[in-house]
Every structure is written in structure tokens, then in C-alpha cells.
Amino acid sequence: xxxxxxxxxxxxxxxxxxxxxxxxxxxxxxxxxxxxxxxxxxxxxxxxxxxxxxxxxxxxxxxxxxxxxxxxxxxxxxxxxxxxxxxxxxxxxxxxxxxxxxxxxxxxxxxxxxxxxxxxxxxxxxxxxxxxxxxxxxxxxxxxxxxxxxx
Numbered sequence: 001x002x003x004x005x006x007x008x009x010x011x012x013x014x015x016x017x018x019x020x021x022x023x024x025x026x027x028x029x030x031x032x033x034x035x036x037x038x039x040x041x042x043x044x045x046x047x048x049x050x051x052x053x054x055x056x057x058x059x060x061x062x063x064x065x066x067x068x069x070x071x072x073x074x075x076x077x078x079x080x081x082x083x084x085x086x087x088x089x090x091x092x093x094x095x096x097x098x099x100x101x102x103x104x105x106x107x108x109x110x111x112x113x114x115x116x117x118x119x120x121x122x123x124x125x126x127x128x129x130x131x132x133x134x135x136x137x138x139x140x141x142x143x144x145x146x147x148x149x150x151x
Contacts, residue, residue: 021055021075024057031049043065056074
């Protein structure tokens with residue numbers, strides 16, 4: 001009977017104490033001080049501190065008009081500025097990959113475009129380039145001759 005009473009009292013006492021960690025109030029103070037170091041002079045308000053699944057503290061921070069959910073380790077040594085939802089981010093990334101694949105299928109590749117373009121179309125462009133060079137050459141010679149005559 002004495003063991004049961006002693007065990008019950010121990011459980012009540014230990015439930016009120018934080019073993020190997022910080023209290024909610026300490027978590028709030030640690031977070032506020034750390035955020036002030038990161039963003040000095042900013043408007044920071046710790047709206048709430050609560051225990052999250054896994055033992056971390058979930059801290060709702062309002063900074064410069066924006067509300068952000070941050071986390072603090074139970075011992076108060078690691079601050080996570082923002083939690084990332086792995087399932088949601090994975091879903092977004094997979095959607096992005098699908099859109100990218102669809103866009104690549106819609107745009108023909110350069111090799112496919114080159115295969116569809118007959119090589120005969122390239123030749124007239126080359127001929128036109130040669131003609132343009134030939135046409136401008138005599139004019140340049142006349143200008144050079146005129147300059148030599150002026151001297």
C-alpha cells in the first residue's frame with residue numbers, strides 16, 4: 001500500500017515538472033529572444049505555444065503582419081522556423097513534373113523540326129547571301145576608288 005501511495009505521489013510530482021526539457025513559458029521566451037536576434041526591430045508576437053505531436057513545441061508567431069508556425073525542440077536547443085508538410089510538397093512536386101512532361105510533349109524537339117525541314121530550303125538562303133555579298137562589293141570598290149581620287 002505504501003508503494004502505491006509513493007508511486008502515485010511521484011507520478012503527480014513528475015507530471016508537473018519538465019524532465020530534460022523546457023516548459024511552455026521557457027519555450028515562448030527562448031523563441032521570442034531567438035526571433036529578435038534573427039529580425040531585430042521587427043514586430044514579433046508569440047501568439048501561442050503548445051505541445052505538438054512528437055514532443056516539439058508548436059509556436060504560432062506573428063511577425064510583420066504574417067502568421068507563421070514554427071517549432072522548438074523539447075530541450076529548447078533547435079528552432080525550426082517553419083514546418084514543411086512532406087505529403088503536400090510531394091504532391092505539388094509530382095503535379096509540377098506532370099505539367100513539365102506535358103509541356104515537353106507539346107513542343108516539338110529541334111531534331112524533329114530539322115527532320116521535317118527539307119535541305120533544299122537552306123540552299124536558296126545561301127545563294128541569296130552570296131548575291132548580297134557580290135552586289136555590295138562593287139559599291140565598296142567605287143567608294144574606295146573615289147577616296148583614292150580625292151587624295
